[in-house]
Amino acid sequence: MTTAHAEAAGTLPHEPEKATLEGRNKVLAFWLFLGGESVLFGTLFATFLALRNQTNEGPSANELFHLPLVAAATFLLLVSSLTSVFAIQAMHRNKPALLRNWLLITVFLGLGFLGLEIYEFSEYIRHEKFGMTTSAFSSAFYTLVGFHGAHVAFGILWISVLIGQLARKGLTVITAPKVYVSAMYWHFIDVVWVFIFTVVYLLGKVG
Amino acid sequence: MATEQHSPSDGAVKHRHRQEGPQRHIVVFVLSVVLTLIAFAAVAAGGVNATFAVILLLVMAVFQVILQMGFWMHLKDKGHLLPIIFMLGGFFIAGTCIVMALYWVWWD
Amino acid sequence: MAQAAQSLNPSPPLRHGHSVKRHTGLMDWITTVDHKKIAILYLWAGGLFFGIGGLEAILIRIQLIKPMNTFLDAQTFNELITMHGTTMIFLGVMPVIFALMNAVIPLQIGARDVAFPFLNSLGFWTFLFGGILLNLSWIMGGAPDAGWTAYTPLSTIQYSGTHGVDFYTIGLQIAGLGTLIGGINFLATIITMRAPGMSFMRMPMFVWASFITSAIILFAFPAITVGLVLLTFDRILGANFFETSSGGNPVLWQHIFWIFGHPEVYILILPAFGIISEVIPTFARKRLFGYSSMVFATILIAFLGFMVWAHHMFTTGLGPVANALFSVSTMLIAVPTGIKIFNWLFTMWGGQVRFTSPNLFAVGFIPTFTMGGVTGVMLASAPADFQFHDTYFVVAHFHYVIVGGLVSGLFAGLHYWWPKMFGRMLSERLGKWTFWTFIIGFHLTFFVQHFLGLMGMQRRVFTYLPNQQFDLLNLVSTIGAGLMGVGMLIFLTNIFLTSRKPADAADDPWGDGRTLEWTISSPPPEYNFKQTPLVRGLDAFWKEKTSGHTAMTPAEPVGPIHMPSATILPFLMSVGIFIAGFGFMFSRDDFGNAFMSFMFNNYLVTAIGLLITFGSMLVRSLYDDHGWHIEPEELEGR
Numbered sequence: 011m012t013t014a015h016a017e018a019a020g021t022l023p024h025e026p027e028k029a030t031l032e033g034r035n036k037v038l039a040f041w042l043f044l045g046g047e048s049v050l051f052g053t054l055f056a057t058f059l060a061l062r063n064q065t066n067e068g069p070s071a072n073e074l075f076h077l078p079l080v081a082a083a084t085f086l087l088l089v090s091s092l093t094s095v096f097a098i099q100a101m102h103r104n105k106p107a108l109l110r111n112w113l114l115i116t117v118f119l120g121l122g123f124l125g126l127e128i129y130e131f132s133e134y135i136r137h138e139k140f141g142m143t144t145s146a147f148s149s150a151f152y153t154l155v156g157f158h159g160a161h162v163a164f165g166i167l168w169i170s171v172l173i174g175q176l177a178r179k180g181l182t183v184i185t186a187p188k189v190y191v192s193a194m195y196w197h198f199i200d201v202v203w204v205f206i207f208t209v210v211y212l213l214g215k216v217g
Numbered sequence: 218m219a220t221e222q223h224s225p226s227d228g229a230v231k232h233r234h235r236q237e238g239p240q241r242h243i244v245v246f247v248l249s250v251v252l253t254l255i256a257f258a259a260v261a262a263g264g265v266n267a268t269f270a271v272i273l274l275l276v277m278a279v280f281q282v283i284l285q286m287g288f289w290m291h292l293k294d295k296g297h298l299l300p301i302i303f304m305l306g307g308f309f310i311a312g313t314c315i316v317m318a319l320y321w322v323w324w325d
Numbered sequence: 326m327a328q329a330a331q332s333l334n335p336s337p338p339l340r341h342g343h344s345v346k347r348h349t350g351l352m353d354w355i356t357t358v359d360h361k362k363i364a365i366l367y368l369w370a371g372g373l374f375f376g377i378g379g380l381e382a383i384l385i386r387i388q389l390i391k392p393m394n395t396f397l398d399a400q401t402f403n404e405l406i407t408m409h410g411t412t413m414i415f416l417g418v419m420p421v422i423f424a425l426m427n428a429v430i431p432l433q434i435g436a437r438d439v440a441f442p443f444l445n446s447l448g449f450w451t452f453l454f455g456g457i458l459l460n461l462s463w464i465m466g467g468a469p470d471a472g473w474t475a476y477t478p479l480s481t482i483q484y485s486g487t488h489g490v491d492f493y494t495i496g497l498q499i500a501g502l503g504t505l506i507g508g509i510n511f512l513a514t515i516i517t518m519r520a521p522g523m524s525f526m527r528m529p530m531f532v533w534a535s536f537i538t539s540a541i542i543l544f545a546f547p548a549i550t551v552g553l554v555l556l557t558f559d560r561i562l563g564a565n566f567f568e569t570s571s572g573g574n575p576v577l578w579q580h581i582f583w584i585f586g587h588p589e590v591y592i593l594i595l596p597a598f599g600i601i602s603e604v605i606p607t608f609a610r611k612r613l614f615g616y617s618s619m620v621f622a623t624i625l626i627a628f629l630g631f632m633v634w635a636h637h638m639f640t641t642g643l644g645p646v647a648n649a650l651f652s653v654s655t656m657l658i659a660v661p662t663g664i665k666i667f668n669w670l671f672t673m674w675g676g677q678v679r680f681t682s683p684n685l686f687a688v689g690f691i692p693t694f695t696m697g698g699v700t701g702v703m704l705a706s707a708p709a710d711f712q713f714h715d716t717y718f719v720v721a722h723f724h725y726v727i728v729g730g731l732v733s734g735l736f737a738g739l740h741y742w743w744p745k746m747f748g749r750m751l752s753e754r755l756g757k758w759t760f761w762t763f764i765i766g767f768h769l770t771f772f773v774q775h776f777l778g779l780m781g782m783q784r785r786v787f788t789y790l791p792n793q794q795f796d797l798l799n800l801v802s803t804i805g806a807g808l809m810g811v812g813m814l815i816f817l818t819n820i821f822l823t824s825r826k827p828a829d830a831a832d833d834p835w836g837d838g839r840t841l842e843w844t845i846s847s848p849p850p851e852y853n854f855k856q857t858p859l860v861r862g863l864d865a866f867w868k869e870k871t872s873g874h875t876a877m878t879p880a881e882p883v884g885p886i887h888m889p890s891a892t893i894l895p896f897l898m899s900v901g902i903f904i905a906g907f908g909f910m911f912s913r914d915d916f917g918n919a920f921m922s923f924m925f926n927n928y929l930v931t932a933i934g935l936l937i938t939f940g941s942m943l944v945r946s947l948y949d950d951h952g953w954h955i956e957p958e959e960l961e962g963r
Contacts, residue, residue, distance in 0.1 A: 031517070034517065035440045035441065035513050035517055038299065038300070038513055038516060038517060039440065039441065039509050039510070039512075039513040041299070041300035041303055041304065042303050042509045042512050042513065042543060043509055044303075044304065044307070045303035045304050045306055045307035045543060045544065046307065046505060046509070046543045046544065046546070046547045047307070047547065048304065048307030048308050048310075048311050049307050049310045049311055049314070049543075049544050049545075049547040049548055050547035050548075050550060050551060051311065052307070052308070052310060052311020052312065052313075052314045052315065053311070053314050053547065053548045053551035053552070053581060053584070054551055055311070055314070055315060055318075056311075056314035056315045056317060056318035056581075057318065057551065057555060057566065057577065057581070059315060059318040059319060060318035060319075060322040060323070060574060060577050061566065061572065061573065061574065061577075064565075064571075064572025064573065064574075065572065066565070066571045066572040077257060077260065077261055081253075081257055084253060084257075085250075085253075088246070088249055088250065088253065089246075091285065091289060092242060092243075092246045092289075094289075095239075095242045095289050096239060096242070099239060099242075142558070142562055142563065142564050143562070143563040143564065143565065143571075144565075144571075145565060145571055145572050146565040146566060146568070146571055146572035146573040146574070147572065148565075149555075149558065149559075149564035149565045149566050149573075150566065153554070153555065153558060153564070153566075171943065171946060171947075175946070175947065179949075184949050188946070194290055197285060197286070197289050197290045198290070200285065201282050201285055201286060204253075204278050204281050204282055204285075205278055205282070207253075207256075208256060208274050208275065208277070208278040209278075212256055212257065212259075212260045212274050213270075213271060213274060215260045216260060216265075216267055216270045216271065216274075217267065299516060303540075303543070306540070306544055307543075307544060310544045310545075310548075310584075310631060313584070313631065313632070314548065314581075314584060317580050317584065317635075318577075318580075320647070321576075321580065321635065321643050321647055322574055322576055322577050322580065323574065324642065
């Protein structure tokens with residue numbers, strides 16, 4: 011059994027995230043976790059779809075959503091998913107500085123997305139009288155989109171911590187699986203957003 | 218673009234792991250942008266038949282997700298059979314929930 | 326971190342240079358990441374909650390012993406039935422299942438530990454603190470009272486105004502997190518940690534059952550996570566998911582609950598199937614009949630288990646199409662289950678069956694569970710279900726599958742693996758007494774409830790009028806419940822007496838062990854296998870025995886063994902979640918005390934709890950655990 015510890019002293023292999031049993035276990039288990047997350051978001055989407063027309067005389071999806079804002083948020087998250095791919099490529103080429111830079115860009119794009127979402131929510135609450143308690147539709151909207159936003163926020167914190175760790179410990183067979191798994195998480199967040207902008211915003215506009 | 222940059226130490230595994238360049242990921246990105254734009258444009262233009270719009274939007278979303286999960290999350294690569302099984306399992310249960318929400322929550 | 330315990334580090338300087346921190350006493354149990362010790366923690370915690378749930382059951386039966394009884398009032402009765410169901414399912418039997426999985430899976434697959442020892446510990450502590458939170462409701466303003474299914478609108482703030490249901494939602498949320506973590510850990514363990522030669526189709530049936538169970542956990546628990554979040558938001562944040570006056574829909578809760586809830590009953594029963602599939606071949610001295618059909622049937626049951634949830638909801642008026650669909654899919658489950666029943670019978674057929682206490686429970690399981698299965702098919706018929714719904718017929722049905730099935734299976738597994746877990750054989754004489762009192766008591770309690778249900782006695786009602794022919798059958802049922810209680814007491818006596826005997830169980834105490842756990846000492850050393858064994862077929866140990874060998878062929882030379890370090894972080898993380906849950910639950914309360922109101926109403930308590938949890942996660946991430954090594958000299962010295 012190769013342990014992380016035994017490998018740590020040697021040179022870095024091509025795919026450092028899969029060099030140790032611990033690393034491979036971590037990647038596999040994270041896939042399993044994402045399978046569970048799919049059900050989590052699936053149930054939230056189901057709730058939203060069941061309640062999407064229950065506006066209780068409050069604003070409806072069609073009245074509420076502004077596509078330019080959603081398009082901007084979508085673009086930010088999509089680019090951040092690409093930069094996180096570049097980060098992993100830099101890791102596979104053993105270029106820690108490049109890796110750090112791509113991770114930093116990813117974090118900033120994520121912050122931009124989160125800022126837009128907070129702005130959007132505050133606009134709805136202040137100007138549209140559309141809060142958590144307005145209607146069943148509003149509850150479902152805030153819970154689904156808010157859960158995604160919380161995932162983005164957690165991802166930002168996570169990747170930031172990893173940037174710090176890379177600075178201190180360097181790129182090793184212990185840090186590499188962490189970076190790889192965080193990138194998987196970030197891609198998954200983007201995948202969920204693809205369904206959110208389609209099902210919540212665009213289909214909401216279609217009616 | 219120079220893509221074959223190895224650190225000296227991994228020469229031994231050079232044959233098994235060809236470094237992939239950023240090109241294909243940029244292609245996936247551009248395709249994602251195009252799919253997203255088609256979806257937004259169809260809605261922004263208005264006047265599209267609602268049933269057609271729903272089908273179009275869902276097809277665009279599914280394509281984009283397949284692209285990103287296949288290439289960016291490496292599900293198309295070898296050794297990902299179990300991740301694919303478990304992701305499909307998750308998506309299947311999620312789909313079941315959505316069928317429930319669409320057909321069995323409200324009385325007609 | 327408070328790693329204050331004394332160091333028992335054996336002196337020769339370790340080649341790998343990491344010092345070993347060894348804790349003793351309580352600190353050892355709080356910080357352990359050893360799957361065998363975590364199994365014992367799960368067992369004691371599960372036993373505690375099982376005892377609480379059992380006492381609740383006895384109180385319910387005492388109230389129903391005669392018509393118009395005034396032993397309990399209606400509100401207390403509602404709280405008791407709610408907590409009995411919730412406690413037994415989530416906090417009683419689930420941890421005992423996890424105890425056996427933890428104790429047995431790594432040994433049966435020839436592994437030194439699970440894939441994620443840290444997460445294993447985290448899973449246990451979150452489960453325990455969730456369970457404690459839920460049960461604190463008894464002394465903090467009233468237990469949940471809306472039934473274990475917490476149907477809306479009964480469970481909304483309008484009809485259940487105390488904090489009871491909040492304890493239910495938050496407590497189950499935290500406990501469920503632990504279960505999910507455990508499920509992912511077992512999946513990864515079984516996928517990646519199997520010994521050389523052990524292909525998927527050479528895994529013992531209990532490992533297969535645990536694998537499929539863990540997959541169901543992975544896909545079912547996120548649904549209840551969302552359901553509980555929605556109910557929590559409705560109750561605490563004033564959301565409108567289930568609030569009809571604002572556009573919500575209470576049936577949505579039923580759907581989400583049962584999309585989780587029905588797979589949950591397969592999470593409960595599949596491990597029991599696995600245990601029975603281990604015990605029966607061992608004591609019939611025959612390999613399991615139809616191994617591959619068993620595997621296939623297990624997978625099919627898991628799949629169908631997700632496709633039948635609405636059979637709990639026939640009477641909500643889903644319409645004829647949905648009712649027919651869910652009727653048929655439910656009846657289909659009888660096919661793979663029947664395959665299993667016949668496979669067990671054919672395994673015993675022509676075998677040299679020994680009726681040891683584990684085998685008694687296993688053999689008793691088969692007809693008892695089959696009866697529960699048959700009433701299940703009856704309930705699957707939608708038109709008939711309109712008559713059975715919410716009567717004692719349903720109560721009889723699910724107690725036949727869960728108590729007659731699962732609990733019998735757990736008893737079989739506990740008697741079977743007790744020597745491996747604790748190094749001491751349970752008394753066979755007391756074990757047989759446990760079996761007979763338990764199974765006779767069980768059938769007395771629940772067989773008559775079929776007829777009570779058919780005669781129209783409603784479940785969840787705290788009393789009944791005389792002269793409806795309910796009186797005698799209820800009396801019989803209560804006497805049976807008492808007998809089951811006696812069976813439990815005999816089992817506890819057995820444990821107590823056994824714990825005072827010397828730990829002298831043989832490696833293979835039943836003599837006919839077929840799988841890898843019987844090749845190592847009882848209890849196993851902390852590294853389990855000095856050398857990873859080479860697996861040459863199904864029933865690896867039996868195969869070696871039939872080839873005339875007494876031990877496994879090692880797959881590696883003796884070398885240093887890497888071990889994970891003990892850590893208190895999982896405990897701290899769980900304490901943090903516990904505090905955060907409390908803070909959130911009481912965030913809308915008026916305490917009449919400026920400081921308390923300030924702390925709770927501004928979510929400061931929640932923030933402190935989350936800070937502890939995330940802080941511990943950060944510590945875990947920042948400081949690498951290099952673990953420590955057991956050197957070959959030490960291995961040989963033992």
